[in-house]
Amino acid sequence: MLVLQQPSKELTESIYGEFNTTPDAVRRDAKTLMEWLEKQPHLPNVTDEEFLMHCIMRCKNSLEKTKQVLDRYYTIRAVMPEVYDNRDPDSPTVEFSMKALAFIPLPKLSSDGCRVSICRVFDPSLSDSVNPDEVIKAVFMAADLRLEIDFFHSDILIFDLKDFSMTIITMVMSNLRKFLTPGTKGLPMRIKTLYIINAPSSAESLITLAKSFIRKDLVKKIIVLKNPNELLNVLPKEILPKDYGGEEPPLSEIKDTWLKTLKHHRDWFLAENKVKADNTKRLSHESSAIFDASMEGSFRKITLD
Numbered sequence: 107m108l109v110l111q112q113p114s115k116e117l118t119e120s121i122y123g124e125f126n127t128t129p130d131a132v133r134r135d136a137k138t139l140m141e142w143l144e145k146q147p148h149l150p151n152v153t154d155e156e157f158l159m160h161c162i163m164r165c166k167n168s169l170e171k172t173k174q175v176l177d178r179y180y181t182i183r184a185v186m187p188e189v190y191d192n193r194d195p196d197s198p199t200v201e202f203s204m205k206a207l208a209f210i211p212l213p214k215l216s217s218d219g220c221r222v223s224i225c226r227v228f229d230p231s232l233s234d235s236v237n238p239d240e241v242i243k244a245v246f247m248a249a250d251l252r253l254e255i256d257f258f259h260s261d262i263l264i265f266d267l268k269d270f271s272m273t274i275i276t277m278v279m280s281n282l283r284k285f286l287t288p289g290t291k292g293l294p295m296r297i298k299t300l301y302i303i304n305a306p307s308s309a310e311s312l313i314t315l316a317k318s319f320i321r322k323d324l325v326k327k328i329i330v331l332k333n334p335n336e337l338l339n340v341l342p343k344e345i346l347p348k349d350y351g352g353e354e355p356p357l358s359e360i361k362d363t364w365l366k367t368l369k370h371h372r373d374w375f376l377a378e379n380k381v382k383a384d385n386t387k388r389l390s391h392e393s394s395a396i397f398d399a400s401m402e403g404s405f406r407k408i409t410l411d
Contacts, residue, residue, distance in 0.1 A: 125167035164294035183382035195368035219259035268304035
């Protein structure tokens, strides 16, 4: 399994202190969330204290924001069955998609407690065969598991577009809403920086389109590095894979170990398949700010010129 390094005691205290709270206080808030969830007829009852504590901290210790995010989190699961049903890490389709394209967390934290993850095409020869729904499924299986087991300050995301062929770029652009909606609307995330490296000229339209779909505050965090070696100027080599000039194993090896971690938690994923909103029970007077009507129904594909 891939062991994700957790913050030291001092760093953990610093993370809680930044939001003027303590583990005991957040644990009490988690119990408050459990009571709130019990009173929401359309939402599942969640009793996983650690999970809820992680959600609260990723929502900057705001209970109201956490409630909104949890509502969207479980609603998106209901309206995107092609992504959130049948999530089985032993499935050949999940394994195949991860051979082609995957989002992999790095084992070690940065000195300030950030988790770095890298998105990359691993086998360009599989570009024509990859199923976008299975890719998205694997990406958010990883994200959900990290929400369950991983505590850290914030995310640093790296998109390596080196082997993004026109086939992959077209696939991503045609399904961009599916890729972005869970992460930007329903997933508790604090993104510190998003780096793009090895971007071919053909990917400029993808980057521009992606920016139009995400919040302005997040757009400001996107940094395009013309030379991938510049990563070593912003991240310590101790946490980067060898193929990025670092000291950790190659990213392909980390990916294989991460897949074993997903498989180790297979029972958890199978149980989570059933944990979603039931919108037939949603109270009609609830705020539209919590339930975004744009998430209803099918996710229409973006047509390309």
